[in-house]
Amino acid sequence: MNAIEIRGIKKSYGADFSLHDVNLEVKMGRIFALLGPNGAGKTTLVKLILNLMHQDSGEIKIKDVSSLLAASRSGVGFIPEKFSFFPYYTVRGVLEFFGTMKGLMGSDLKSQIDNALKDLNIDELQNRKLQSLSKGQMQRTGLAALLVGQHDVLILDEPFSGLDPIGMRDLKDIIRKQRADGKTIFLNSHILSEMEQLCDDVAILNKGEILFSGSVQSILEKGESLEDFFYKTVSNKE
Amino acid sequence: MTTMYKAQWKAMIKDTILKELRSKTLIFIFIATTLMIFLSHQVLKMFISSNEGSAVMINGANSLSLMFTMINAWSVIIAGIFGISSIRSDFEDKIIYQYLAFPISRTQYMFSRIFGTWILVFGYYLYSYILSAILFSMATHSFALHWGHLVSMLLMGLYVFLVIFISFLYSMVAGKIGAFLMLLATVGIISISTSSIRALAYSEYFKDLNIFKLFGLLVYFFLPRLNFITELASSFLSKEEIKLNLGLEALHLVATSALFIFLANRLVKKRNF
Structure with missing residues (x-):
């Protein structure tokens, strides 16, 4: 069973924005980062996972429960980019x-x-x-x-933005501790330097399309840094 | 209902009340209402002392009924204001994402916000009612309340609930001022259509049909006739005979309210946040 499973998600809204047939699997107990430039569709995908938005087609499951049901969020913790209450x-x-x-x-x-x-x-x-x-x-x-x-799954939308270096360090420690406790962490970020050391798996999203999905290890084994790989992948598609 | 489910309802309703209690509008309205009731009390006292021994009969129940009619009307405005702000502030403060990311359904979110607002508005209504009753009883040296007031209060509770519901719905599609104007228009249109169509015989419904009459008929048949509640409440207040077909009107109110709530729920469920 995957922590999050996204199958054939399509979503279009606005004049020229859409997610095209997005497929993704987030394995249990891993730290997963969804990477992409601003406007790539990362926040939209997070909103779809949390059922804040409705997809045009496709299906999302959290621990095998459809994201359309409130029960899918019973073991999910979420923090938006800018927490406010x-x-x-x-x-x-x-x-x-x-x-x-x-x-x-x-x-x-x-x-x-x-x-x-x-x-x-x-x-x-x-x-x-x-x-x-x-x-x-x-x-x-x-x-x-x-x-x-x-929780079994924690979803953090751009968690490092607005944090000072101490806050960043503390957050990384917390994320690692959560993984050690068997939790799955889904990060949505564009700060690549932090992701390389922290994450087990990444996916690269650009203009609503998943360009890569795999382990950080597989990228590093090619002799490339995550930053270089990201830059190359995104620019090849531009 | 599981313990977790109950705790979520309780926490959401408490959260709604806490939110609205801090509203400057509520504080202003509360002070203004209290002053208005005390002022009315003083005016009544003066009126009584200047007419002492005259043929004018003033008793607590009559003067209070007038006051209560004013309170009823005022409560509708307040229900509208708070019905709109109950969800609008979640949007404006960008907090709605956090609520909907909890393991609660959108229906639960909607109803907990509506119930929380209803408790607050109805609490305010009861406060105004009871304060008026105490002061007016003191001024007229007679016990102002009768059983009709209790029935009227309960009916107005239902009215306030429906107004909050409509306001909530409009606040999903328009800003605060827009939603408030839409609410006033809806209440006004329902009132006009009810009073004009009800006066007609069945055979006259489709006679001389034009666009306005057709619209009036649609409103009359498919929207909850809020006037029915206020007319009933007034009848109980003034101990007048009820001239409405109670069974039919009540059935229509239940059916149209259920339809309205069903459609609102669909809208909330379908919306992208």
Whole structure:
């Protein structure tokens, strides 16, 4: 069983944007990155996986459950590129809300919140309201909210944007720890330097088409860096 | 209903109430309403003292019924404002993605937002009602409430729910002001079509048919007749005889509301976010 399976997805909207027959498999317990230049269709694909948008044709399954069903998201954590939530919530309040919505209760909820606050180094901020947080603190709160819950799959949309070097390092550690715990991580990014060291598998999406899908190892074995391979693949198709 | 499902409903409804409670509009409306009720109370007291011993009979129930009619009308506006903002702010703050990424259906999201808003608006309505009743009873030295008020309150609760529902639906397709204008137009059109078509005999429905009459007939048959609820509420308030065909009107209201809710649910499910 794959963590995420995308079969023959087509989606067109706007004047000239579309996804053309996208097929993709994300294996369980791996760190997978969807790479592509701005406007390639990465966010659209993430929205389709989460059923925020509807495809024209094709099928998406999360752990063998159709993405059209709410149950498909029961083991999924998601953080958008810029995490935001209502400013009157405290940091702890946000985590409580996210945990409850993901099915946690009682002592489970409390202990997961405490762990997430500690992992993200924001336990001192827990009673602060979101409106008083800096951009970096807000992003860490979002990541903490992502970690609260019983997930098998974590989806992170452009997670490194807006993070300082320490935040980036912390995030990479968290991602690796999640994989070590058997979780699947789906990253959507265009920061290639980070992806080469972090990911097991990548797919390259450009202008709505998957140009490559495979392991990072297979690219490195050819003697190429991920950055060079990406550049070559995308420019050949231009 | 599983424990998780119940907890999600509770959390979403609480989240909706918390969101709207912080709204500056609500605070303003709350203060304005309280002042308006106190002012009406003072005016009533003055009126009573200046007419003491005169032939003018004033009692708590009559003057309160007038006040309640005003509160009913005002509550519709408030239901519209908050029905629209309940989802619109999720769009504007770009938070809707996070809600819909949770393991909840769009139907659950929609109804939890609507119920949360309804609790808040109906709570506000009850506050206005009870405060008016207490002050008017004090001013007139008579107990102002009667059982008709209770029935009227419950009916207005249903009315407020439907108005919130329509507002919610319009806020999916238009901005705040646009949705509010669409709501006012809908309530107005339903009101005009109900009062004009109801006055006709069945045989006159299709007589002298023109585009306006056809439109009026479509609204009359296929949209919930909101007036029915307010007319019924007014009858209970003023203890007047109910002249409507209750069974038929109620059946029509249930059927058209169900159709409306079904279509709204389809729209929410089909929409791309």
